[in-house]
Amino acid sequence: EIVLTQSPDFHSVTPKEKVSIACRATQTIGNSLHWYQQKPDQSPKLLIKYASQSISGVPSRFSGSGSGTDFTLTINSLEAEDAATYYCHQSSSLPITFGQGTRLEIK
């Protein structure tokens, strides 16, 4: 099973700041890494697919990078509405796995 480890677990940031969330896989997964945003009491929402591909309707301040085992989600110019938990997800091989999540608090 491929284990995904996100860092940090929690991040408190101010509006307009830039933040990066890392996701590391225990074995190479190419670019089969996706990012989701989950706000309290809501279902997850797809933000980035295949490491760096943008999703229609997602603000351009969200971007992704990486390949192999190391990936990063970057949020430029944070807004208050970005307060949420962010998850990475690998679809390279079964069982499908998710990172443990990174909770983002906006001060």
Added chain:
Amino acid sequence: EVQLVESGGGLVQPGGSLRLSCAASGFTFSSYAMTWVRQAPGKGLEWVSGISGSGGSTYYADSVKGRFTISRDNSKNTLFLQMNSLRAEDTAVYYCARAAVGVVTAEIDYWGQGTLVTVSS
């Protein structure tokens, strides 16, 4: 508009059974693989099971293998999860989710609102 609506959750005793349903609309159901993902209270996301568009291939997490069965009725655009021998650790919100293409190993582009399953005596 793609919609996924789960139902069937509730309170069940340890060792009991429950059947979840997910009614899909707004897309050609049989063309997409579907998955179940769960989230225990206050915890992260855990993939549970997946099924191909035709229903011919099914996949399970080790934690539910032999206890849960995923199936689909493409004539009724409905996904199911039969859960037997339920344990306290199965307590979670269960999400029905669509894989973006016809294989389970793809990004998940749509999620239902979730249905809560509570296993407790």
